[in-house]
Amino acid sequence: MSAHLYPGTTPSALDADVTADVEALYSDGITARKGAFSVQWADVLREDVDLAFKEALSRPGGAVGRGPNRYYVEIHPEQIRGFVDLVDHPWVRSLCTAVLGPDYRIVEIGFDVPLEGAVNQPWHRDFPMPEETRRERRLTSLAFNVTTVDTAEDMGPFEIAPGTQWDDGAEFDHGMFPPKSQYAHYVERAVRKYPQRGDISARTALTIHRGTTNHSPRPRPVLVLGVDGPEANNGERHDLAVTYSFWEQLPERVRRHLDCPVVDELVPVTQKHTIEGLVMGDA
DSSP states (O other), rough: TTTTTTOOOOOOSSSSOOOHEEEHHHTSEEEEEETTSSSHHHHHHHHHHOOOOOOOOTTSSSSEEESSTTTEEOOOOGGGGTHHHHHHHHHHHHHHHHHOOOOOOOEEEEEEEEEEOOOOOOBOOSOOOOOHHHOOOOOOOEEEESSSSSOOOOOOEEETTGGGGGOOOOSSBTTTTOOOOGHHHHHHHHHEOOOOOEEEEEEETTTTTEEEOSSSOOOOEEEEEEEEEETTTGGGOOOOOEEEHHHHHSHHHTTTTBOOOOSSOOOOOOOOOOTTGGEEEEE
């Protein structure tokens, strides 16, 4: 049995065998399931993301910049037709339970869009290292990424430095941005990812990573699903909500993990998930 399974969790209690994925998260900081969804499902996701992106750009605060020609947009679950398919996928459900325990909470859904001309981001992690991770080497949250396109080399692939989730980060700016003097270390370790439609990845957002330059005229939208364990507080940075009618249609197995208000009417999200430094451009 994996030494990193959440206490009290056994492989037989999970809907999918994620033992190797848990080990990969603790060693490399990232894992993936190829072909988790159909290409057709991914194409519908792209339609929903494109619609939400167009709406977000039409109003103040609808999208936050992550550097030149790169945006992040947080949305509500019911803006994605495949939301339940995603969060209730056996691999997603099992991985959340195995790493974060049975009381994990879905706290974020949004998407990143690197457009043509998006440049290299600074190397970063998405938030400072939690004390539980520092003291106990235990992960308390996960980020799932779902591509809406077949990623090619010229589209600014996601780049990650495996194993760097354990870097202490005491000297990082805001606890997230390594000094440029350390960049060579990350470049040496860096691996580029080329997910295809239907693939899904999971990572700890503590692993040092960056988006790279998009030389293509095509955007590379990627859906982001954020999940917290009981100790994590990433939900405080997000404004997830669902309507009563949507809530009533959700399976109970999804409801118990959805940590958000239930409202009569949705209010478009005003973005506040700003990561300091990512507007710095090419670093």
